[in-house]
Amino acid sequence: MWMEIGTVNDIPKLGARVVQSGQGDIAIFRTADDEIFALFDRCPHKGGALSQGIVHGKAVACPLHNWNIDLVTGEVKGPDNGCSRTVPVSVSGDIIRLQMPDVKATGTHG
């Protein structure tokens, strides 16, 4: 189910905001060139809130122990291993929509 969650300008450039959902927090990221990505707000390491990290390029550095997570795939970059679950997003004009995850479909990732 696609759902409108806000506008691109609601999120600071190179920053993130959180959508609180029944299935947990979802972090919505905005890159320097205004691309939008969404991941479950849990670091595969020890559950750090990725929405609180520093966004750079198409990655975010977790605020707790600085693992770098790829925003496109949710994969941990570099020497460490793991994956955060991605959530499909679409942007039309300024409006961001999220395909809210199907409760049954969890578990493929993360």
Added chain:
Amino acid sequence: MKQKLIVIGNGMAGMRTVEEILKRDAGLYDITVFGAEARENYNRIMLSPVLSGEKCFEDIIINSREWYVENDITLFAGDAVTAIDTTTKTVTSQRGLTLGYDKLLLATGSDPFIIPVPGKDLDGVVTFRDLDDVNRMLAAAKLGGRAIVIGGGLLGLEAAVGLKANGMDVTVVHLMDTLMERQLDEAAGYLLVSELEGRGLKVLTGANTKAILGDTKVTGLELVDGTQLKADLVVMAVGIKPNVALAREAGIEIGRGVMVNDQMQTSTADVYAVGECVEHRGLTYGLVAPLFEMGKVLAAHLTGGEGVGYEGSVTSTKLKVTGVDVFSAGDFSGGDGAEDIVFRDAARGVYKRIVVRDDKVEGAVLYGDAKDGAWYFQLMKDGADISELRDTIVFGQAYAGGGAQADPSAAVAALADDAEICGCNGVCKGDIVTAITKNDLTTLDQVKAHTKASASCCGCSGLVEQVLSLTLGDAYQMQTVKPMCGCTVHSHDDVRRLIVAKDMKSIPEVMQQLEWSTPDGCSSCRPALNYYLLCALPETYIDDNQSRFINERVHANIQKDGTFSVVPRMWGGMTSAKELRAIADVVDKFEIPAVKVTGGQRLDLFGVQKKDLPAVWADLNAAGMVSGHAYGKSLRTVKTCAGNQWCRFGTQDAIEMGIALEQMTWGSWTPHKFKMAVSGCPRNCAEATIKDFGVVAVDSGYALHVGGNGGIDVRVTDYLTTVETEQDVLEYAGAYMQIYREEARYLERTAPWVERVGLDHIKANLVDDDEKRKALFARFMVSQKALQEDPWAKRAEGVKDAHEFTPLKIVA
């Protein structure tokens, strides 16, 4: 008895000759040096980086005053020789000294050429030759405004870029159609103009100066075509003329310079000359390499050695502007029988042209990638047959001779022993290898000291390091500076220097100018750059919140479960019923799960929900409390002990001192966290000697200690000095914090920093030099003016970063 040698001119050629003499036979002469400039001998070449701010004068001194003393040389600095009597063999100086000589050396250099136009003597017209000129330019640049540089040669462009770096609006006015026309061809000249224009300089070519305008002070410049330009400063950099007046009056033979033979002898017995003041075989020189060769020849002659004599030099040039790589050598006018091999890469802005005649390199112009300059120059000087290299020569040494060799040290390994590594000082690879093995050298600085390689323009230091590593093998650790992070090749120190030198104002600008390899950096360099800019531009920089770690972005410590902790300031560890009541009230109101006394003498409220932070702060603010910055690379706490208010041993009021320190320094951002403590007596109950800055009160005042750490590697402070009054303590603390703020690398605590730079360095700035300390303190206070604003208050009011504390949306 020793023979008396008098040297006129305390410059680069004269003193090099003296060094060469000492090296051969230190006991032969009783040496006296007269220098018109009132200072020690320095590396004139490096005035350009001094102007641009990349170096300071202390960095470019070649021989300190102690060196003269150690070598028994009498130096009259600031006393020019005014007359030479070659019959009585004496010289007379401005201050009236008359001294006899057995041998006399003229090394008077040259004077800047002043174009004879109206207005040339106005206030605000300067040349670029010595440190006084640089100081004049820097003083003018402080006032801002417009500068015009007449002359688009090496010197003029280095002046122009330097003035631009100091914030002036700069125009280069050049007579010819291309810049540096004697060194560059048109294509390279064009690239250079676009590069300079890209940096915001204006360049007018084919522009002939008619007059400098103004009544007493410069106001502008008029060109022959009638154009008028406004200016507050005019720099004449149109050329030099050998300084021969003294020799002429003494009846020594003069051409364009002082005439010398291959032994550097003038027409008069026992009078010699070296440097820019001479004319040899019809040529005069304006670069250091030939002067150093002259110095060697003369030293050999004066110490009784037999040598072939000086036969003239082939020179090459490099422009010393950071980020602009230009090299040229030889003849590249082309013409009949000359072949051009040209390589261009527009995207990278690279242009290379090798001029070949009869299978020999006749000249080379390199723009944008000049690392093979030395190699082409060597091929040219050797007259090497390059027919075998013909197809690949333009790609440089690593690729020439078939097959790409990606390893740069392979190229150095392949060099012959007589290949020149240091162009300025004429040092060959073999000399360096011999010096390393004979004297067991292991560092670049040692090689510099023994061979002079890379001691002048430093351009070859990379090559010298490679020779070191090839010679020593695994025993040598390349001192290549560690880059800040994977996004750049520059080190922390270089980035800091360049930010200031080039007056960069934002993170994107730094990344663009210093060619970051990632679009927007990473979580390691961004916070560092944000700090460096904030420190460099205390009054104008707009903090980049997205480049701060979460703790500093939301002014609270993130916890493992995603909640936050809140630590309000308790000045000097003091609190009151009102504060404690307010804390108790917020704990109840927001159901804060834990309160703890910290190791920093205050209270920590653990487990606060992020959304509650602004409201918690509002309540704490209402009771007069502000952020304790327990989360920041910033001033943390100032711990105190009971002091003489209560304690039977207390000698001073430690509590009051601690509060005063905290009130002066809170809010300051630092490279890493910064902690202080004040103990009332040497029993030291506040643990001041493991703090970044510790104060231990004694009967006579306050003993100050720096560079302590109680963390991972416990380090006891170093004793700095003892001062008398509370005001002194504040001044030293502010100055110390400021020098740490300005010099340390991001995330380097004072303990490792003090160990790296040495306590002497800190003492030299704080204790030995009242002016430096006061200036540091003043800069600290300027920065505090902008920083002492409670970050909680603004967020509590909801005017700042409201988005941080509310979810974007809540869905079922």
